[in-house]
Amino acid sequence: MGKKTKVGKQRKDKYYQLAKETGYRSRAAFKLIQLNRKFGFLQKSRVCIDLCAAPGGWMQVAHQNMPVSSIVIGVDLFPIKPVPGCIGLTEDITTEKCKAAIKKEIKTWKADVVLNDGAPNVGLNWIHDAYQQACLTLSALKLATNFLREGGWFVTKVFRSKDYHALLWVLKQFFKKVHATKPQASRNESSEIFVVCQGYIAPDTIDPKFLDPKHVFEDLDIVKKQHINILHPEKQKKAKAEGYKENDYTTHHKVKLSEFLGKDDPVDLLHGCSEIVFDDKEIETHPKTTPEIKECCKDIKVLGRKDLKSLLSWFKQMKEYKSSKEKKDDEPQTNDENEEHETNEDADTEEGDVDTQIAELQDEEKRQLKRKRKQLNKQRQKLAEKMNLKMVLKGDDGPILESNDMFQLSDIKNAEELNTLIDQQPDTVVDGDDAFDDEIKLKPKYLKYDVEGSKLDSSGLYYKDSDSEIEMESDSESEQEKESLAFSDSDNESKKIKKLTKLNTLKNSQVSPANKLNRLQSIPKNNPLLTDLDNTDPVSKRTMKAQLWFEKDSFKNIDEEADEGIDLDKLTETFKEKGKKVIEDVESSKQTSALKRKLSDNESSDDDSSDSDYDVEENVTPSASSAGPKAGKEGFEVVSQDPELKKLKKTLKMDAETLALGTMIATSKKFKRDLIDDAWNRYAFNDKNLPDWFMEDEKKHMKKDIVIPEKYTDEYKNRLQDINVRPIKKVIEAKARKKKRLIKKMERAKKKVEAVMENADMSEREKAQQVRQLYKKAQSDGKKKITYVVAKKHTTAKRMKRPQGVKGQYKVVDPRMKKDLRAQKAKEKTKGRGKKQPKKQNKPKKVPKKKGKAK
Numbered sequence: 026m027g028k029k030t031k032v033g034k035q036r037k038d039k040y041y042q043l044a045k046e047t048g049y050r051s052r053a054a055f056k057l058i059q060l061n062r063k064f065g066f067l068q069k070s071r072v073c074i075d076l077c078a079a080p081g082g083w084m085q086v087a088h089q090n091m092p093v094s095s096i097v098i099g100v101d102l103f104p105i106k107p108v109p110g111c112i113g114l115t116e117d118i119t120t121e122k123c124k125a126a127i128k129k130e131i132k133t134w135k136a137d138v139v140l141n142d143g144a145p146n147v148g149l150n151w152i153h154d155a156y157q158q159a160c161l162t163l164s165a166l167k168l169a170t171n172f173l174r175e176g177g178w179f180v181t182k183v184f185r186s187k188d189y190h191a192l193l194w195v196l197k198q199f200f201k202k203v204h205a206t207k208p209q210a211s212r213n214e215s216s217e218i219f220v221v222c223q224g225y226i227a228p229d230t231i232d233p234k235f236l237d238p239k240h241v242f243e244d245l246d247i248v249k250k251q252h253i254n255i256l257h258p259e260k261q262k263k264a265k266a267e268g269y270k271e272n273d274y275t276t277h278h279k280v281k282l283s284e285f286l287g288k289d290d291p292v293d294l295l296h297g298c299s300e301i302v303f304d305d306k307e308i309e310t311h312p313k314t315t316p317e318i319k320e321c322c323k324d325i326k327v328l329g330r331k332d333l334k335s336l337l338s339w340f341k342q343m344k345e346y347k348s349s350k351e352k353k354d355d356e357p358q359t360n361d362e363n364e365e366h367e368t369n370e371d372a373d374t375e376e377g378d379v380d381t382q383i384a385e386l387q388d389e390e391k392r393q394l395k396r397k398r399k400q401l402n403k404q405r406q407k408l409a410e411k412m413n414l415k416m417v418l419k420g421d422d423g424p425i426l427e428s429n430d431m432f433q434l435s436d437i438k439n440a441e442e443l444n445t446l447i448d449q450q451p452d453t454v455v456d457g458d459d460a461f462d463d464e465i466k467l468k469p470k471y472l473k474y475d476v477e478g479s480k481l482d483s484s485g486l487y488y489k490d491s492d493s494e495i496e497m498e499s500d501s502e503s504e505q506e507k508e509s510l511a512f513s514d515s516d517n518e519s520k521k522i523k524k525l526t527k528l529n530t531l532k533n534s535q536v537s538p539a540n541k542l543n544r545l546q547s548i549p550k551n552n553p554l555l556t557d558l559d560n561t562d563p564v565s566k567r568t569m570k571a572q573l574w575f576e577k578d579s580f581k582n583i584d585e586e587a588d589e590g591i592d593l594d595k596l597t598e599t600f601k602e603k604g605k606k607v608i609e610d611v612e613s614s615k616q617t618s619a620l621k622r623k624l625s626d627n628e629s630s631d632d633d634s635s636d637s638d639y640d641v642e643e644n645v646t647p648s649a650s651s652a653g654p655k656a657g658k659e660g661f662e663v664v665s666q667d668p669e670l671k672k673l674k675k676t677l678k679m680d681a682e683t684l685a686l687g688t689m690i691a692t693s694k695k696f697k698r699d700l701i702d703d704a705w706n707r708y709a710f711n712d713k714n715l716p717d718w719f720m721e722d723e724k725k726h727m728k729k730d731i732v733i734p735e736k737y738t739d740e741y742k743n744r745l746q747d748i749n750v751r752p753i754k755k756v757i758e759a760k761a762r763k764k765k766r767l768i769k770k771m772e773r774a775k776k777k778v779e780a781v782m783e784n785a786d787m788s789e790r791e792k793a794q795q796v797r798q799l800y801k802k803a804q805s806d807g808k809k810k811i812t813y814v815v816a817k818k819h820t821t822a823k824r825m826k827r828p829q830g831v832k833g834q835y836k837v838v839d840p841r842m843k844k845d846l847r848a849q850k851a852k853e854k855t856k857g858r859g860k861k862q863p864k865k866q867n868k869p870k871k872v873p874k875k876k877g878k879a880k
């Protein structure tokens with residue numbers, strides 16, 4: 026079973042993901058980005074040859090970093106998908122044909138930089154593959170020597186194999202400076218490194234042996250080669266035969282760590298060694314021996330200045346550590362001490378165990394604390410988010426669950442319990458002499474609600490409008506009265522009881538009505554606190570209600586209008602009783618036009634439609650007594666509910682005019698009076714058997730149009746507009762959700778941006794580009810915009826090229842769809858036309874003669 030390779034999203038590699046996000050064709054692009062950031066060879070280059078370039082990641086980077094209108098030529102065995110502004114060639118870089126192809130493109134120009142990221146198809150065995158790669162690099166170098174200008178750059182990938190040093194040596198012959206480096210984007214486990222060669226020497230003649238793999242990689246030839254003068258091969262001096270050290274026939278030298286640490290001056294040793302092998306477990310597991318140090322020890326030859334520095338500082342630290350340890354060990358121990366040491370050893374181990382346990386517990390505690398803090402932070406963050414979205418308002422804690430020790434009316438069974446409760450000292454004591462302060466002092470500690478919003482009545486009690494309702498709901502009024510009488514001996518005491526009762530009802534007023542009723546029903550009936558504060562009997566209560574009704578402003582001057590004449594007097598009389606209905610009808614139900622229509626209909630018709638709007642006025646006239654309402658027992662009239670009116674009320678909406686009319690009726694007595702006057706005419710007495718033509722004519726002209734000033738209607742129009750413009754709750758919620766999603770997306774993008782900003786291997790330009798792309802992605806709604814293009818005649822969708830001016834994703838659609846749609850629209854336009862015209866007789870269709878015989 027082979028090793029499973031990770032595909033697509035499974036690959037968690039950060040550069041792979043980053044390449045996907047930023048649109049680079051390969052993660053290798055970041056290697057070139059990092060190399061260029063370090064050496065800056067692309068910025069001033071005008072011509073670049075990218076060898077082994079597919080799929081084109083390096084070409085993209087080169088094009089982005091080189092000046093505008095620079096030339097980038099990419100060559101690969103496989104075709105490269107066109108990179109905008111670059112030239113792609115499909116050639117084998119080891120062949121002469123490839124050289125000719127490049128020459129054709131580059132013409133007389135010289136390249137400023139030659140790149141090579143070549144990796145041959147590998148798989149036989151590592152030694153073979155490494156050799157192939159070294160040969161490919163040499164081929165790349167050969168091409169570079171053909172096209173590079175003097176002082177140009179050659180950047181190549183090299184595998185660290187036995188041929189590495191030979192290759193490096195050759196490169197050093199052609200370039201002033203040769204840097205071997207491993208960019209961060211290159212995986213640690215890969216043996217590839219990148220060699221950046223700076224300042225091409227451009228020799229006039231080159232010994233072909235330098236570029237011949239057979240010669241370059243020939244075993245044991247390195248020493249010989251060191252004496253070849255590539256610039257002037259003819260002046261070559263004969264090498265002084267030094268030979269190899271005894272039993273040392275390789276260039277790869279391993280040194281043990283203990284040997285390395287034993288040296289006083291490690292530089293000399295580092296000079297000659299290729300690898301430091303760890304033979305000391307203690308040092309290997311030491312916290313200062315980081316994975317980077319271990320990695321550096323593996324290949325000393327490729328280390329840069331920085332790496333060497335860190336290796337040397339580590340060397341110092343380890344040396345100190347070793348010497349201090351040795352000192353400790355060397356300290357003489359007396360025999361007694363040794364014995365004591367042995368006896369105490371057990372105790373020490375026990376103590377050690379306890380210590381470790383304590384340490385563990387402490388660790389656990391710390392972890393828990395950290396977790397809690399994290400949770401708290403999360404909650405805070407969520408709350409802040411909600412507050413940002415205005416889902417939660419500052420200072421509004423939402424509904425508070427009251428504790429069970431809340432004051433419960435049902436808990437008090439008798440007077441004694443009540444007394445003990447009253448004797449309890451309140452928690453809150455507010456200084457002050459006025460009545461309000463006294464009330465606060467009396468407030469028991471478990472009453473958590475605010476007294477704001479409740480009013481103080483004459484007896485110094487808090488009350489809310491809903492209080493009376495609650496009391497009315499109690500069906501044991503008489504019993505409660507009795508109970509309250511029992512407590513009326515002492516004035517003070519009864520006051521206190523009243524206060525408590527009121528406070529309790531205040532509390533109950535915050536509970537839902539259903540709960541209120543349930544609670545009241547569950548309270549024992551002999552509870553001394555359940556008293557009806559309103560002692561009046563139900564009948565007088567109702568008459569009082571009626572009186573209150575007629576104390577409204579709209580009825581105030583009705584009595585004063587004595588000079589209105591007999592009819593009006595009667596009218597006002599009846600108004601007193603029926604006023605409520607008139608006002609309700611006028612204020613609440615109709616649009617003005619509907620009202621007018623209704624009024625005129627009723628005036629002119631002979632019907633006894635006693636339920637119409639005008640009916641109310643009709644009923645008050647003496648002649649209409651038969652249709653009038655019946656007087657109830659208590660002097661109240663029973664007015665029949667008009668089903669038509671009900672329907673009208675339901676269907677009619679309060680428009681601006683109706684509301685304005687209502688306002689005018691309520692605010693201007695004169696207007697109200699005029700309105701009634703205008704509706705009152707000689708035909709209001711239900712004259713019967715009038716001719717139809719007369720009725721028709723009267724309908725049009727007998728009523729005066731009501732003129733409503735625009736300032737009233739405008740005001741209501743604006744108000745209604747405001748209401749209509751306001752979005753519904755669902756829309757607000759959806760918007761809030763969208764906003765929340767966007768904020769989350771932006772936060773995620775922000776984190777990614779932070780990671781990009783912290784990346785030291787990227788230039789400012791690259792960072793800015795990536796940041797732009799990340800934010801752009803975060804702000805997009807994720808839906809791809811598709812442009813629909815109608816296919817040309819006789820062209821299939823597959824064959825169609827991208828039409829001009831169409832960007833992004835597009836879809837080619839059948840032209841018939843468009844045609845059909847147009848036809849459908851045209852059909853709808855002409856629908857119904859020519860219906861009235863008499864039908865033409867269809868001519869009989871000609872039946873085409875069939876050719877050939879029918880089957």
Ligand SMILES: C[S@@+](CC[C@H](N)C(=O)[O-])C[C@H]1O[C@@H](n2cnc3c(N)ncnc32)[C@H](O)[C@@H]1O
Pocket residue numbers: 050051053054076077078079080081082083084100101102103116117118119142143144145146161
């Ligand atoms: C690691 S990829 C290069 C990736 C490239 N630098 C990028 O950023 O997209 C190595 C490429 O070397 C190419 N290659 C290998 N041998 C070659 C040869 N003899 N001539 C041309 N290209 C070759 C392979 O086809 C492969 O596409």
